[in-house]
Amino acid sequence: MTESVSSSSSNYSKTSDSIKVIVLGDSAVGKSKLLERFLAKNFEDSRYSTYAINIFKHTTKIDGKPVEVEFWDTAGQEKFDNLHHSYFHQAHACIMIFDATRKITYKNLDRWYTELRDIRPHIPCLCAVNKIDAAMEITKKSFSFPKKHDMPLYFVSAADGTNVVRLFRDAIRVAQAYRNGDTADFIDQIMRELEVSKLETTS
Ligand SMILES: Nc1nc2c(ncn2[C@@H]2O[C@H](COP(=O)(O)OP(=O)(O)OP(=O)(O)O)[C@@H](O)[C@H]2O)c(=O)[nH]1
Ligand SMILES: [Mg+2]
Numbered sequence: 534m535t536e537s538v539s540s541s542s543s544n545y546s547k548t549s550d551s552i553k554v555i556v557l558g559d560s561a562v563g564k565s566k567l568l569e570r571f572l573a574k575n576f577e578d579s580r581y582s583t584y585a586i587n588i589f590k591h592t593t594k595i596d597g598k599p600v601e602v603e604f605w606d607t608a609g610q611e612k613f614d615n616l617h618h619s620y621f622h623q624a625h626a627c628i629m630i631f632d633a634t635r636k637i638t639y640k641n642l643d644r645w646y647t648e649l650r651d652i653r654p655h656i657p658c659l660c661a662v663n664k665i666d667a668a669m670e671i672t673k674k675s676f677s678f679p680k681k682h683d684m685p686l687y688f689v690s691a692a693d694g695t696n697v698v699r700l701f702r703d704a705i706r707v708a709q710a711y712r713n714g715d716t717a718d719f720i721d722q723i724m725r726e727l728e729v730s731k732l733e734t735t736s
Contacts, residue, residue, distance in 0.1 A: 551590070551601035552708045553623055554701075557645045558630035559638040560609040563663040566691035567630065568606055571701040583608040586620060595709060602705055621652040626708035628700065629660045629684070633668035642678050657707045657716045658684045659723075661700050666690040685723045 556564040565583050572589055589604040607620055627649055631638040642660070649658070660679040665671055665688045672688045679686040685703070689696040703723050710719035 551603050552625050552705065552712060553603045553605060554626045554628065554704050554708050555605040555620060555624045556607075556628045556630060557649060558609050559632070559635075559641050562609065562630045562632040562635075562638050563691045564609065564630055565606055567661070567663060567689065567697060567700070568604055570691045570694060570697045572604075582610070593705060595706060600705065600709060602708075604701075618652060621649060624653055624656055625711045626656055626704050627653070627658045628704050629658055631660075631662055633662050633664045633671040633688075639676070639678065646678075646682065655711075655716075657711050657720055658682065659687065659700065659704055659707065660684040661687040661689045661696075663689050663691060665695060666692045683720060683724075685720065685727050687727075 556568065558564055560582060565587070568589060572591060583606055585607070587606040589606065591602045591604060593600050593602060605620060605624070629642055629645060629649075631642055639662075646658075649656075660676075660682075662671060662676070676686060678684075687696050687700045687703075689700055691697060707716065707719050707723065710716050
């Protein structure tokens with residue numbers, strides 16, 4: 534079940550002991566659309582820039598056990614910078630998103646990463662390039678940013694759904710692993726799984 538909670542308060546903090554996954558990236562890279570796609574599994578080409586913070590509560594199962602997840606979504610705009618502290622607070626994993634059609638959004642990941650690491654130095658991160666439906670050639674490129682920081686990279690599309698479930702399922706798994714204290718092995722495992730699926734799609 535999914536429930537959306539909007540908060541304009543910078544003091545909002547995570548409820549109970551749920552897992553918290555945050556998304557980061559420039560405005561209009563598709564953070565909200567990816568979340569909508571994962572949670573509701575549909576896509577409407579409308580554009581509402583996120584205001585303040587949206588929190589989507591989601592219940593799922595991992596290894597047969599129910600897990601409560603909070604996905605936190607915010608606007609990738611300078612004017613919301615003052616909200617970031619509570620946004621990062623208590624997060625267990627971060628999805629860093631850029632836009633396949635706008636190179637600047639990739640360059641700006643460095644800035645987002647620095648901000649994140651100031652507050653959450655150790656949480657696992659996953660990187661995703663969205664809108665591959667509009668720029669398929671990007672799937673042939675390699676990217677130094679995720680490599681440099683040991684992040685798995687996902688080629689995704691909120692518009693047609695490519696890899697969206699995989700990205701969020703892995704984010705939940707890795708967030709849970711972080712909470713249980715065994716992140717490093719888990720990231721390695723995800724990297725290996727991605728490598729295998731890449732070989733399968735190219736062969
Ligand atoms: N072609 C294509 N367009 C997309 C995709 N994902 C999002 N968009 C479009 O990109 C625009 C921005 O999407 P949003 O999800 O609102 O972006 P955001 O990152 O949440 O933006 P802020 O809330 O301002 O930070 C919308 O017009 C979407 O329809 C995609 O996978 N493919
Ligand atoms: Mg948004």
